[in-house]
Amino acid sequence: MVAVAGFVFTGSLTRVANAGGKKRPKAAEAEEAAAADETAEKDTSDSHAQKASEPAPEKADETTADEEVKAPPKAEEPPRAPEPAADVKTPMAVPPPPLLANEPGWQFGFFGWAELDAMWDSTQSFSESVLNQNIARPYTIAGDNARFQATPKDSRLGFKAVAPTFEGMKASAYMEADFFGVLPTTATQDQSYTYSSIRLRQYYAKLETPFVDVLAGQTFDLFGFGGGGFFPSTPAFLGVMGEVFHRNVQLRLSKTIMGEALGVEIAVAGVRPASRDAGLPDGQAGLKLLVPAWQGASAQGPRPAKAAPAALGVSGVGRRVTVTDFNASTGNPRNLLGWGVAADLFLPIIPAHGEDLSNTFSVTGEYSRGTGVTDLYLTLTGGVLFPSLPNPNNVLPAPQYTPNLDNGIVTFDADGLPHTINWEGMMVNGHYHFPFRKGKMLALSGTYSRIKSSNALSLTPLQNSYFVWDKGQYIDGTLWWRITPAFQMSLSYQTMQQTYGDGTVARNNRAEASWWFFF
């Protein structure tokens, strides 16, 4: 059996050729369980307010960690014979199978879920997802009128392929997609809800070696340890307001060492920069500590809970931000430094007993702050935009400033000098599992998060202060009912508010019912 993204599937394609074939240490299993959890949260992004969930790239990561623990130094493994060519093993009348599926030792898994979300909002601020998007001000059409939506877009489809271990190295690939692809702006309302297009969430290759693991492709950012078991238990599309949540293209090097009492993961990554004209990738790094003997119920996003070890993660990001000069006669680009730090915690307050999650209570928390890293909080801008170029002579057409950077990361002050936007966020989530069916039938969860900026308003001209908010908070409560091991539903109430520049508080209340079938 192979576990991928929190799902366990049998190797029906081919048998699993676990090169080492050694029995896993308990610590490694715990780690894997933790990894399994980190999967599915829902997130969203983009103007069309897409949401998405996250899979568990982690799963693959876990596998790596396991290997690390159980396998003796890979250098000592006897060299393996080269894999025979595919066509040698294929009957002559049959063309070569795809992905070398008939090769001994290959694994190929298919997973996902079908999901329906039905949502009522007290305002017309959002399409499917909330995230960090602006809430419509009260006493406006959008702020005073309700909206109801239903969508299957967060349904998930994915696969993982694992090659036979070769000279102690294990190569794999992971792919996951949802249906929050960007639709044309000409799409009608009917089309935008029913003609969903696929969206790539994660797609990466991974090579696990005795010395270091290499991940190349798109997955969660290391900053905030996305997919690392620190997501809140909520049916809301992740990330919730103030939570670090982002996927990106990256090359990551990591090393995990698991002991009986303590596990350590160290990772660094070069990440596609928010500012491509900076000429450099963003740098991210993280350190995660695990306590395998201290297990609790971990429920990532809408995923069913599993036992996972207590964990603490600290991570950081550094980047160069390059922005076009703010001038009608453009000068040289301006360079700034962006940075962020985050601490994440998974704490089993009432621990689990093996796989029995009855009467367990766990808390997940995150604190983060940074400047010039707004894009790592999904859809966050706070309404901060670039200013208009002065046009005192009312020249037509008016001079236009064309930024080379997304809104909300940097803006210019009254003297035309660039500044990165500061944000500070925190999130805490707790969930309790009732003692029915080993704690895997009924659960309650709650989330509180907040975010604030120290300079979003002061860097905005007065005319736009009505459109900029610098404080936001989010609260939810959810009842989870896993009717069968594969079929789950939830009822959730979510309330969120933002404080705009003139002191006006905009608030949205959401009632959400969701159904999942996991496969």
Place this chain on the structure above:
Amino acid sequence: MKRFVRMAPVALSFAVAALAAGCNNYGATGRCGAGATCGGDPSGSWAVADGCEFQPVRPTQPIDTSKFMGTVGTQWPALIAPPQPQPTLVQQTQSGDWCSTLLVTGSGASTMVTNVFLWHEAPLVDPADSKVSFFAADHSYTTRLMLTTKKLAPEQRARNATHFAPRCLQANGGNPSCADLGAALTTFYMAATPTVPSTFDNFNCTQSASDGGCDCSYDMNILVTDSGRWLQPNNANNTFDPGQPMVQETDALLFNGVEIDSQGPSPGMTFKTDLCRGGNELELSGNNGTPLLGVYGLVNLTLTPM
């Protein structure tokens, strides 16, 4: 029973959504709520006793885009709503001009302002200087509404202020002191509206401790005058039925002496007005939340006989 219990959450979720969906407000009337529509006879000369406005913060439709944009050397038209960074766009894509399009030249006594577009709070109706008349004989009407930020609460009035960074003051070769700037701004607005209140007055510009620029506070005033005809209902006694709006056709809607038009010249422009006359009061409100008397943000007025 067991099956019922299993289905209960599903049914409950839909029930909650259905119930909540019935709790709509409207939004277009801001905090003011919908006006009364009991009908009645509007004829008479009325003083403004009370009113309700809200500050429209979404740039839906500027009163007239071409006039809003202005031209070199002319003043921006007076607007009830606070200026929007991009008035023609509902979704803002830029945050506005730090310099408020200030064009100032010279220094000392020769300081001259030839363009500026100041941010302001939405002014409130001054009842003491406002009246509305509906004449029964020829179905004509006249309206005079004085709106001023002087009627705002102190903390809101204090928000009528703009910071001009040194960059803004010196961009066109000027080098005024803050006092020079305040005087030049006063002159700029007085020159443009000699026969009506200055759109902006009470300038007080002081040097900013933060960057050496100028912090200017001020008041904003708009005199709205209108005249035209009101179309009588289908009876001879000028009494409107409950729910029946009064249609007004304007001859000239002026904001501080400047004709305001929405989709063409104001003559012929029509407004629908809901009304409710009860005893010695007449309440007017824009039909279905639309602006009352063509004044964007004005939701309703309570009138008493003059």
